[in-house]
Amino acid sequence: MTETAFLRPRSAPVEPLESLAGLLREWLPRQRWFAGKDRPVTDLSLLSMTELFPDCLHVLVHAGHGGVPAPGGNPPAGDCYQLLLGVRERPSPRLGRALIGRVQDGPLAGRTVYDALYDPRSAQLLLERLRHPGTAGPLRFECDAGQLPSGLVPRLLDAEQSNSSLVYGDEYILKVFRRIQPGVNPDLEVPGALARQGCHRVPAPVAWFRTTDPFKATLGVLQPYLRDASDGWTLALGALAAGDDFTVQAHALGRATADVHLALASAFPVGEPGEMRRTATAMTERLTAAAHAVPALQPFVPGLRTAFAALTACDAGPPAQRIHGDLHLGQVLRAGREWFVIDFEGEPSRPLSERRSAHSPVRDIAGMLRSFDYAARQRRPWRPEWACRCREAYCAGYASRAGWDPRKKHGLLRAYETDRAVYEVLYEARHRPDWLPVPMAAIERLAVRGD
Numbered sequence: 001m002t003e004t005a006f007l008r009p010r011s012a013p014v015e016p017l018e019s020l021a022g023l024l025r026e027w028l029p030r031q032r033w034f035a036g037k038d039r040p041v042t043d044l045s046l047l048s049m050t051e052l053f054p055d056c057l058h059v060l061v062h063a064g065h066g067g068v069p070a071p072g073g074n075p076p077a078g079d080c081y082q083l084l085l086g087v088r089e090r091p092s093p094r095l096g097r098a099l100i101g102r103v104q105d106g107p108l109a110g111r112t113v114y115d116a117l118y119d120p121r122s123a124q125l126l127l128e129r130l131r132h133p134g135t136a137g138p139l140r141f142e143c144d145a146g147q148l149p150s151g152l153v154p155r156l157l158d159a160e161q162s163n164s165s166l167v168y169g170d171e172y173i174l175k176v177f178r179r180i181q182p183g184v185n186p187d188l189e190v191p192g193a194l195a196r197q198g199c200h201r202v203p204a205p206v207a208w209f210r211t212t213d214p215f216k217a218t219l220g221v222l223q224p225y226l227r228d229a230s231d232g233w234t235l236a237l238g239a240l241a242a243g244d245d246f247t248v249q250a251h252a253l254g255r256a257t258a259d260v261h262l263a264l265a266s267a268f269p270v271g272e273p274g275e276m277r278r279t280a281t282a283m284t285e286r287l288t289a290a291a292h293a294v295p296a297l298q299p300f301v302p303g304l305r306t307a308f309a310a311l312t313a314c315d316a317g318p319p320a321q322r323i324h325g326d327l328h329l330g331q332v333l334r335a336g337r338e339w340f341v342i343d344f345e346g347e348p349s350r351p352l353s354e355r356r357s358a359h360s361p362v363r364d365i366a367g368m369l370r371s372f373d374y375a376a377r378q379r380r381p382w383r384p385e386w387a388c389r390c391r392e393a394y395c396a397g398y399a400s401r402a403g404w405d406p407r408k409k410h411g412l413l414r415a416y417e418t419d420r421a422v423y424e425v426l427y428e429a430r431h432r433p434d435w436l437p438v439p440m441a442a443i444e445r446l447a448v449r450g451d
């Protein structure tokens with residue numbers, strides 16, 4: 001593996017490759033996983049560029065929103081993204097969907113760049129790198145499994161994702177993180193720790209890659225692929241369409257959630273129950289920021305604030321601990337008769353330090369309860385009673401394993417559900433404006449009726 005002279009990591013806008021930066025500036029905001037859709041990209045700089053294999057560059061870019069450095073020498077507002085770029089004179093016509101554009105000047109002048117994750121050859125070579133641990137410039141490839149098989153055929157998953165995933169021969173799945181923040185990604189840290197606890201509900205990482213420059217960060221994780229699995233969202237929508245009950249599955253899902261919480265509490269330090277006043281303040285601040293970004297929230301702010309204010313009169317809840325952080329029906333897979341939990345990254349828009357700290361497990365429970373509501377609102381007539389039964393069954397399943405019943409923590413649950421619905425309003429406004437009515441219906445319910 002080489003790191004050629006013009007491919008050394010750089011940290012300022014790179015003049016000779018300006019036209020590559022120009023292409024990426026146009027292309028990035030159109031990607032599903034691009035997090036800054038609500039703000040224009042004002043500047044784009046290449047942070048590092050490494051030749052991963054011939055015709056394939058590993059690139060970290062900073063997409064800036066504002067350009068002016070923040071006070072105190074902090075970098076300007078924006079995010080770092082990971083790209084694997086194929087660079088060829090004439091890419092195969094089959095890569096049409098992946099094309100980014102033709103570079104006009106600099107060392108890559110005249111070559112066409114494309115998203116290399118769509119290129120089976122690059123995907124295969126990426127797995128080869130993981131099979132043979134080692135380095136490429138600042139990149140480190142590491143493997144926990146004895147020997148990974150070779151020759152597995154790759155396919156890029158075509159899912160609504162915050163990252164990009166490659167499935168290899170239905171044996172393994174490699175998640176390539178897109179938005180990169182300094183530090184260990186919880187989606188490597190948590191499944192690794194749970195596997196060491198013997199928790200069978202989470203596929204364990206078998207290989208991963210990371211960078212040491214421009215900061216230390218996890219870039220991708222390979223784990224076993226649950227080949228006959230269906231995700232909870234698909235199963236729930238199927239049940240709704242068929243008019244089927246989903247309470248047996250919801251009950252088992254509650255048990256699975258509690259199993260994962262118990263394993264997390266053993267694997268990581270457990271704190272005191274959250275201090276209610278502080279929790280209420282943080283939730284209120286998030287509400288204020290969300291209402292600023294999505295004006296449709298504003299009429300409901302006073303009603304929603306009462307859910308947070310009421311927290312101060314609540315009993316201390318369960319101790320704070322590491323949690324999933326973004327639990328919903330799309331994050332659980334049913335294989336055979338068991339539920340598995342995936343994607344421990346937490347809510348993608350929150351800072352990594354916050355996602356890696358201890359929180360109330362009620363936050364996860366509230367996330368799943370909201371998800372039943374989302375499912376029940378996918379087709380008319382809406383089925384609130386279906387969601388209600390699932391919510392009951394899920395909480396009962398949770399209580400049967402955890403030893404405490406979420407339904408007896410009504411004030412906490414209401415506050416966390418409200419906080420989650422506020423997050424969802426922001427998420428949908430940014431990523432899927434057509435879906436905004438779904439969390440807005442919950443906002444109205446929580447603000448007006450409070451249940």
Ligand SMILES: Nc1ncnc2c1ncn2[C@@H]1O[C@H](COP(=O)(O)OP(=O)(O)O)[C@@H](O)[C@H]1O
Nearest residue numbers: 159161162163164173203224225226231342343
């Ligand atoms: N271990 C696995 N086995 C089978 N399918 C998986 C596995 N991990 C992820 N998936 C599939 O990939 C999709 C995206 O994975 P996820 O971790 O949620 O990515 P993202 O963080 O990008 O949203 C999931 O919805 C699921 O369908």
Ligand SMILES: O=P(O)(O)O[C@H]1O[C@H](CO)[C@@H](O[C@H]2O[C@H](CO)[C@@H](O)[C@H](O)[C@H]2O)[C@H](O)[C@H]1O
Nearest residue numbers: 160161162326328329330347370371374424427
């Ligand atoms: O990409 P992630 O899975 O990490 O999570 C983000 O995207 C989710 C949507 O894909 C979003 O979930 C919301 O929509 C789901 C239905 O598509 C629903 O089941 C969830 O309850 C609802 O929150 C999630 O919030 C977001 O972080």
